Amino acid sequence: xxxxxxxxxxxxxxxxxDYFECHEVLEEYWKEDDKYNxxxxxxxxxxxxxxxxxxxxxxxxxxFKMMKNALAILNNExxxxxxxxxxxxxxxxxxxxxLKDIENKQPYTSIFLPITDTDLISECEKESQLxxxxxxSVSDLADHFLLNKHSLRNRDEVIEERLKQKELKIQRRKK
Numbered sequence: 001x002x003x004x005x006x007x008x009x010x011x012x013x014x015x016x017x018d019y020f021e022c023h024e025v026l027e028e029y030w031k032e033d034d035k036y037n038x039x040x041x042x043x044x045x046x047x048x049x050x051x052x053x054x055x056x057x058x059x060x061x062x063x064f065k066m067m068k069n070a071l072a073i074l075n076n077e078x079x080x081x082x083x084x085x086x087x088x089x090x091x092x093x094x095x096x097x098x099l100k101d102i103e104n105k106q107p108y109t110s111i112f113l114p115i116t117d118t119d120l121i122s123e124c125e126k127e128s129q130l131x132x133x134x135x136x137s138v139s140d141l142a143d144h145f146l147l148n149k150h151s152l153r154n155r156d157e158v159i160e161e162r163l164k165q166k167e168l169k170i171q172r173r174k175k
Contacts, residue, residue, distance in 0.1 A: 002120060005029035006084065009045065010113070010124045015133035017110060017140070019056070022049035041080040044073035048095065055098075056108040056139060057147055067099045085117030110138040 008025040012018045023046050030042040051066035081088045115121050128135040
């Protein structure tokens with residue numbers, strides 16, 4: 001019923017709190033649509049995760065910008081948010097409150113997206129269990145890799161793909 005990348009996003013968001021992965025899985029899915037048909041609400045969810053990643057690292061400027069942008073998008077996406085099994089009004093309240101916390105440079109605490117669809121919750125719990133992740137846990141603020149994943153992860157695959165795309169672009173220009 002829901003796209004697999006959305007389930008993956010929710011499992012990371014409410015399970016291992018890997019906001020970097022939230023961003024990765026949903027951005028990849030968002031980019032599957034051609035650039036003229038991409039859905040803005042996915043960007044809002046990506047930005048919420050990025051904002052929390054920044055807040056957890058005390059990058060309040062980056063966090064504020066991302067959460068503010070997410071809120072602006074969500075204000076125009078009531079129908080889409082409801083179709084994603086979320087309480088729209090509660091989501092807006094959650095994002096607005098977090099935005100104020102970030103503006104006041106409050107330390108990060110885990111938040112929960114207001115999922116209303118019990119089938120969605122069950123699906124996420126099942127997926128979490130398969131991965132050995134505790135659904136509904138809070139961030140492990142002592143996990144150095146989780147907090148700094150952007151600079152510690154293996155980027156060989158990303159670099160290889162960029163070089164491949166650059167080469168393809170050069171080949172197309174020669175034609």
